[in-house]
Amino acid sequence: STPINIKEIRDQFPVLDQLVNNKPLAYFDNAATTQKPKQVIDSLDHYYGRDNSNIHRGIHTLAERATSAFEDTREAVRNFINAPEKEEIIFTKGTTDSINLLASSYGRKYLKEGDEVIISAMEHHSNIVPWQLICEEKSAKLRIIPVNDKGEMDFEAYKSMLSDKVKIVSVVYASNSLGTINPVKEIIDEAHKYEAIVMIDGAQAASHLPLDVQALNCDFLAFSGHKMYGPTGVGILYGKRELLEAMPPYQGGGEMISEVTFEKSSWNDIPYKFEAGTPNIADVVALKEAIAFVDKVGKENIIRHEMELHDYAMEKISKFENIKFYGTAAEKVGVISFLFDNIHPFDIGQMLDSAGVAVRTGHHCTQPLMDLFNIEGTVRASFAVYNTKEEVDAMIASLEKVVKIFG
Ligand code: PMP
Secondary structure (H helix, E strand, C coil): CCCCCHHHHHCCCHHHCCEECCEECEECECCCCCCCCHHHHHHHHHHHHHHCCCCCCCCCHHHHHHHHHHHHHHHHHHHHCCCCCHHHEEEECCHHHHHHHHHHHHHHHHCCCCCEEEEECCCCHHHCHHHHHHHHHHCCEEEEECECCCCCECHHHHHHHCCCCEEEEEEECECCCCCEECCHHHHHHHHHCCCCEEEEECCCCCCCCCCCHHHHCCCEEEEEHHHCCCCCCCEEEEECHHHHHHCCCCCCCCCCEEEECCCCEEECCCCHHHCCCCCCHHHHHHHHHHHHHHHHHCHHHHHHHHHHHHHHHHHHHCCCCCEEEECCCCCECCEEEEEECCCCHHHHHHHHHHCCEECEEECCCCHHHHHHCCCCCEEEEECCCCCCHHHHHHHHHHHHHHHHHHC
């Protein structure tokens, strides 16, 4: 695969070209959300400037244009994750919305008292709370796969938790707080031996790791557009056709029905059954450009570049005294989570910001994981394809300053 041309890539991201607190912006908060290339921004502009119309019901030209642009993204997503059929792609607001849809619809229909749902100790709150809510409602039990000191899932423990009681396994592909890549294929295969269905939280995988739902054989996959160079407000729930067809609607309203009377309504086919109301048309349309961007650069190139930066940064940051890293798994995406003894992460975040360096501090919506490590949060730098070694150097230089002042 061809090496990436970093200047060419950076030129596509207008937001990167600015001073923050009089210093060149170094944006390392990519696990929270990535920046958007010009082709995504232009697509939004074009949609609102030329094609804006409500979709699916209109026969006029703009409605047809908007509808076909919207449905083109569905096909692009199908191709992006190698789903067999485009009807298996449901547009949602994001990963959180996708998991809530699944828990509310599938969970409400199939879970009963005494059943079990398995998640891991490194889940994002959005892959914890929806399951807590439905388990509580159904008197089902939520069970947690333990995580070791390095931030790796205990696979043997997972296997021992599986039984005929387990109906759903819902785990993260790559951890947003630690960077750990989980053995999702093996997790899925084990669960299927007990006929449990498996949902993969692909929020942190979508822009770095291969997502092939047929190779994985996952039953459901959720991810967000905004973490893969696309707009906010659009996400995906992929589900196998037969499972989606058997699921009741999540929300009622326009678009999701086939016929409505005051006595009874019947449901539209998938995917529309799960897309009640006017969807987020513009952002769905622009998501296609984000996919085109990722495909053009190539995920292998993206992850290779990010891991080079990760390794380069780790080598330098490891030289600091009194530093502790969280998430040192063998298989990782480009996320570095750390703490200095006796320096509050917020102080680090603030000092770095004053040098134009954007990192995230806090629990990263994984409070139970932080509890496990007995900490309140970490400082997290997460890499994207447009980051550079010079930016890493800027981060290291301001960390040196932090240590001098607070250490
Ligand atoms: N899961 C993971 C692993 C995430 O990193 C995130 C976002 N930080 C989410 C779920 C939730 O995604 P969203 O906020 O886009 O719904």
